[in-house]
Amino acid sequence: MIDVDDLPADLQVLLTNDQAGPLLLHSAERKQTYLTGHSEYQTKTLDAEYRRDLAKHLAIHEPANYYPEGYYDRGEEIENTWTASSRQLYQNWLNLIVNKEKNYDRQEITL
Numbered sequence: 001m002i003d004v005d006d007l008p009a010d011l012q013v014l015l016t017n018d019q020a021g022p023l024l025l026h027s028a029e030r031k032q033t034y035l036t037g038h039s040e041y042q043t044k045t046l047d048a049e050y051r052r053d054l055a056k057h058l059a060i061h062e063p064a065n066y067y068p069e070g071y072y073d074r075g076e077e078i079e080n081t082w083t084a085s086s087r088q089l090y091q092n093w094l095n096l097i098v099n100k101e102k103n104y105d106r107q108e109i110t111l
Helices: 045-055 082-104
Strands: 012-019 020-025 032-035
Touching: none
Parallel strands: none
Antiparallel strands: 012 020, 020 032
16 A cells, blocks of 8 residues: 655645555646556456465465455355446546547646
């Protein structure tokens, strides 16, 4: 998790979560926006990374809210609950950029 105290002074946290930490950050000075996490992951990507790190005997915690109850015992499938939200996030972001270019004064909207 990103330590907020280690962030550059000009970086503003726009969206955060108690478990994951800062998710969306912005620097007006640099005109840059940062999105953390991996919402682009396929359904089993995190599972593969977790198992890889376990095999390396790294000190790692099981991903929270990822494996369904009974995943190991009954062989249940991981439910991908994030793809639609991820696509919508990126689509909204692209729409904002396109609309900013076409319809708005550059000083009115900040990303």
